[in-house]
Amino acid sequence: xxxxxxxxxxxxxxxxxxxxxxxxxxxxxxxxxxxxxxxxxxxxxxxxxxxxxxxxxxxxxxxxxxxxxxxxxxxxxxxxxxxxxxxxxxxxxxxxxxxxxxxxxxxxxxxxxxxxxxxxxxxxxxxxxxxxxxxxxxxxxxxxxxxxxxxxxxxxxxxxxxxxxxxxxxxxxxxxxxxxxxxxxxxxxxxxxxxxxxxxxxxxxxxx
Amino acid sequence: xxxxxxxxxxxxxxxxxxxxxxxxxxxxxxxxxxxxxxxxxxxxxxxxxxxxxxxxxxxxxxxxxxxxxxxxxxxxxxxxxxxxxxxxxxxxxxxxxxxxxx
Numbered sequence: 001x002x003x004x005x006x007x008x009x010x011x012x013x014x015x016x017x018x019x020x021x022x023x024x025x026x027x028x029x030x031x032x033x034x035x036x037x038x039x040x041x042x043x044x045x046x047x048x049x050x051x052x053x054x055x056x057x058x059x060x061x062x063x064x065x066x067x068x069x070x071x072x073x074x075x076x077x078x079x080x081x082x083x084x085x086x087x088x089x090x091x092x093x094x095x096x097x098x099x100x101x102x103x104x105x106x107x108x109x110x111x112x113x114x115x116x117x118x119x120x121x122x123x124x125x126x127x128x129x130x131x132x133x134x135x136x137x138x139x140x141x142x143x144x145x146x147x148x149x150x151x152x153x154x155x156x157x158x159x160x161x162x163x164x165x166x167x168x169x170x171x172x173x174x175x176x177x178x179x180x181x182x183x184x185x186x187x188x189x190x191x192x193x194x195x196x197x198x199x200x201x202x203x204x205x206x207x208x
Numbered sequence: 209x210x211x212x213x214x215x216x217x218x219x220x221x222x223x224x225x226x227x228x229x230x231x232x233x234x235x236x237x238x239x240x241x242x243x244x245x246x247x248x249x250x251x252x253x254x255x256x257x258x259x260x261x262x263x264x265x266x267x268x269x270x271x272x273x274x275x276x277x278x279x280x281x282x283x284x285x286x287x288x289x290x291x292x293x294x295x296x297x298x299x300x301x302x303x304x305x306x307x308x309x310x
Contacts, residue, residue, distance in 0.1 A: 004302065028255070030265075030279070031251065031254075031255055033279070034236065034251075034279035035247075035251065036276070037276035037277060037278055037279065038235065038236045038237055038278065038279065040236055040275050040276055041235070041237060041270070041275060041278060049248070050247075051237070051240070051246075051247045052247075054246040054247030054248035054249070054250070054251070055247050055248070056248075057246075057247075057248030058247060058248045058250075058251035058252050059248075061252055062249070062252065062255070148230070
């Protein structure tokens with residue numbers, strides 16, 4: 001069988017098929033070999049190029065299919081860092097308000113406490129998920145967490161708007177106190193609902 | 209009862225082509241030309257059918273010097289039974305008609 005067409009096009013086709021073979025997920029080694037060998041048996045360069053593009057499409061499709069069928073796992077350390085970053089400021093705010101209320105008997109601070117309650121509540125849920133490895137939550141806890149995740153940013157933003165008329169001047173506080181804890185709470189709800197446990201930083205098979 | 213997954217029109221076309229000569233080993237490019245399926249469609253179907261035990265594959269040394277061995281495919285007994293059960297005449301499958309439409 002003689003080859004027809006431009007050698008440059010054929011080289012490009014071979015390169016593309018090599019890429020397609022390397023893009024295939026693990027466990028598809030035989031199919032990668034099948035693609036790379038078949039291209040050498042196609043007589044026309046243009047047909048080989050078309051074949052190569054098809055192989056890339058097939059490889060990417062397989063890759064994506066494998067990705068979506070794999071449970072995404074988060075590193076325990078990344079999750080810990082995320083939760084600390086998101087909940088520490090609000091928790092400090094909560095305890096500051098609580099301390100102030102107790103010392104000066106300012107019982108009218110309940111509204112402020114409710115806004116900051118997401119901090120310690122989120123901390124407890126995160127502790128459960130990360131340290132006790134129990135990300136699942138009962139339905140009432142999920143509803144409460146969702147309610148707080150909505151209430152905190154809305155109430156804090158309204159508070160800022162009421163005081164200064166614009167959030168632009170205090171956008172850092174709005175993000176730190178309102179937005180980040182809400183996003184972390186949503187993440188905890190996602191983990192609870194999907195039952196994804198945080199991955200150990202060291203794989204089991206590598207442990208002594 | 210769990211229903212087996214329905215095969216796509218392209219998979220049925222491929223099965224019909226393979227059923228024409230069930231004992232013959234066919235390579236990917238050959239199947240692509242006979243079915244009219246591009247490699248991007250053909251390979252995922254071949255993978256799926258091999259996984260389900262409908263196809264068997266082997267490597268065959270090339271008759272031409274300097275060419276790598278080729279991956280060959282043919283129907284297994286189960287694949288043959290499935291192909292006969294969901295048979296699409298090749299002449300009709302070639303114009304895109306599936307068993308359900310036929």
